Amino acid sequence: MHHEQHLKSSDTIRDIVIGMSDGLTVPFALAAGLSGAVNSSGIVITAGIAEIVAGSIAMGLGGFLAGRTEADHYHSELKREYDEVERVPEQEKAEVKEVFADFGLSPALQDQIADEMAKDKDKWVDFMMRYELGLEKPEANRASQSAITIGISYIVGGIIPLSPYFFVSESQIALYYSCAITMVCLFVFGYFKSKVTGQPVFAGALKVLIIGAIAAAAAFIMAKLINGK
């Protein structure tokens, strides 16, 4: 089934995109903001690393728990549907018919479908889950895979804008290198992200670049204002 493959790979890609786009953007903008207020790469690095550690844990564990919550939700709805086909089968049949009425099938055909489907309770419940509630059975281990992918992508993304501060002790000079490197990376990242998701590549690359630039500029200006410089 090419569709399922499509869905699965786009889940992983979505996780990489979530982790890396925030990783490239937020630590970059934080470092830029701090560089505008203090002139010590040491403080920028300390803050940057603290942010990357915190961000990757929050996003990774956040992704993990979001996946778990999704799985829990699926199983509680599944239990409810099994209960309902036992308790109120006619109502559940009416819901099956309603689904097909929406697609313009004749009442006679709706009845036939509902009756045939009701013969196999597992398939009937599966139908209700997918087509009435729009819930897909969650993949096993999806939650932990998602957590690891998001967390690592965030760290990889976050180290890039921070790297110049390790080599240049004056943060306001390191900032120039950080801007140059990160802008290139944001553009390249946006390019591949768009390619993979089937969007226009240059428009997509520009969008990603602009978010990063806006976030960094806003953080820089805010930090300057707070410090009254």
Added chain:
Amino acid sequence: MHHEQHLKSSDTIRDIVIGMSDGLTVPFALAAGLSGAVNSSGIVITAGIAEIVAGSIAMGLGGFLAGRTEADHYHSELKREYDEVERVPEQEKAEVKEVFADFGLSPALQDQIADEMAKDKDKWVDFMMRYELGLEKPEANRASQSAITIGISYIVGGIIPLSPYFFVSESQIALYYSCAITMVCLFVFGYFKSKVTGQPVFAGALKVLIIGAIAAAAAFIMAKLINGK
């Protein structure tokens, strides 16, 4: 349709949860990490505000673009399906039958369904979109609503752990207050989040609290290590 309402409100709640759980966690952990390395609330506030500005823009715009990408994807697939029912109707009918074969309906009934459905191209395509590809028509303005909700939730969440640093100039003392306030807020937030999503409330509240504590502790230890203290 109670199900659609259910879906819509859970989208907004999901956005608030995304924004606020990261907002409460990351600025808190960043402030904790910096407090372990420098002893000036001024630097912690500057870094914290820069982070909140950057994070809310990155997450808000990120949410906006994710919504837009989803809408674009929907429309490009829609175009492809319309094209396919024109070009290869028999293949598309076979795909409809396959959907129902999976639910154990008889081949005779599958044929009837496919033939009846093919009479109305709009409904046929709608069926393929939802039940073969699993794509729901995106709500108009969903993307910008999502962006605003996530961004504001992040700011609200982020201001809370930062607030003690405005009143206590020694960051290592402000950190105690920040920990106390944020732990209470994480617990309360986790409680309501679990209530709303139908999870066990105390287990859910503890989970959220523990993520925040782990992120802050990790950031604190990393920042100490970097500064060799």
